Amino acid sequence: MSSVEVQVGGCYLARSSDPDTVKEAACGGVVTELLRHALREDLVDVVVCVERGADALDGRPIVVDDPAEVPSGSYHCAPTQLARLVAELHREDPTLRVAVTCRPCDARTLDRLAERDLVNPDRVYRIGLNCGGTFEPRVVLEILEEHGVDPLDVEREEVVKGHLVIELRDGEEISVSIDELEEQDSGRRENCRRCDENIPERADLACGNWGVPDDLQGEWTFVEVKTEDGRDLLAGALDAGTMEVQEAPGKSVQIRAKIDEVMRKMARSWREKTLDEDWLTEAIEALDRCIKCRSCRQVCPVCASCEEGCWSFAGRESVTPTPVWHAHIAQCVALYCVECGACETACPAEIPLTRIYSVLRERLPDVVERLAEPAEE
Structure with missing residues (x-):
């Protein structure tokens, strides 16, 4: 039994206890491991998430009922709205228990659908993902073309400290300033630039790399517990031995809050410009x-x-x-x-x-x- 007590409102650093998952998945594989745990422990019937398509820029929605088939990865070029898929599942069976990964706009959509009785919120685990914005695939393709890189050679892409970081299969990285892209009328989707909700407040857990210490970047995830369901899910994975969890240092919490506020100010500025x-x-x-x-x-x-x-x-x-x-x-x-x-x-x-x-x-x-x-x- 771990000495860490997971509580609602608590902030933690976490990662999968499986070295292969840490290596293959994003930021220590926390989201992947949570989804697998929910299926293993029969907390949900299916998982709704995104898998890799033809390449790393092609994120596709998927419904999974086998823990071994839960995909891993981070997809900032996938405008896929997974909440709609949850509604389709609940249209067929309102009692179906679902765990879904959701950005802030996904979580807002789930609320809208629940208001119309199209989603049963009591049957949904929301694994929230911090989101500073998504990109049209053409934007990333232009960057790759500029660097002479084939999209098939991209291993993954991440947004880190105001940069779009593209990791290649050979270990090399391409890092581009998002601010510089947007000064050239490129970068994130316009609606993302105006969005001032970066941390999903309507989720059970809010996961991301903001606030993770530099020496742990890429191998750990900052997790904020929003609800009792989120607490039970994270604590259950910890007790099952599939997750390593430690309390987030106060400095990490402050850094995360500072990044969030900077992003909110940018969004307000874009709203003033475009509205x-x-x-x-x-x-x-x-x-x-x-x-x-x-x-x-x-x-x-x-x-x-x-x-x-x-x-x-x-x-x-x-x-x-x-x-x-x-x-x-x-x-x-x-x-x-x-x-x-x-x-x-x-x-x-x-x-x-x-x-x-x-x-x-x-x-x-x-x-x-x-x-x-x-x-x-």
């Missing part, structure tokens, strides 16, 4: 480019799980968007948007949808009134 008053008219005009292909609806984790018939209301036979339809968007989609950015990535007309929804949500009364006005002849 100013002058952008309201531009946002409404941008919607005129909509061709009603329904790509945004198909990828939206909240909208795709909804069965309220909004798209029948829209009139699929009519290609030209109508003011009434945009008013409906303002009242429905904007209110439930979790700013994951999936719609923006999918839109062939390159409409900045998450920015539009943010504007609509913040200025909803004025927007609804303006959108409902008859078009001028």
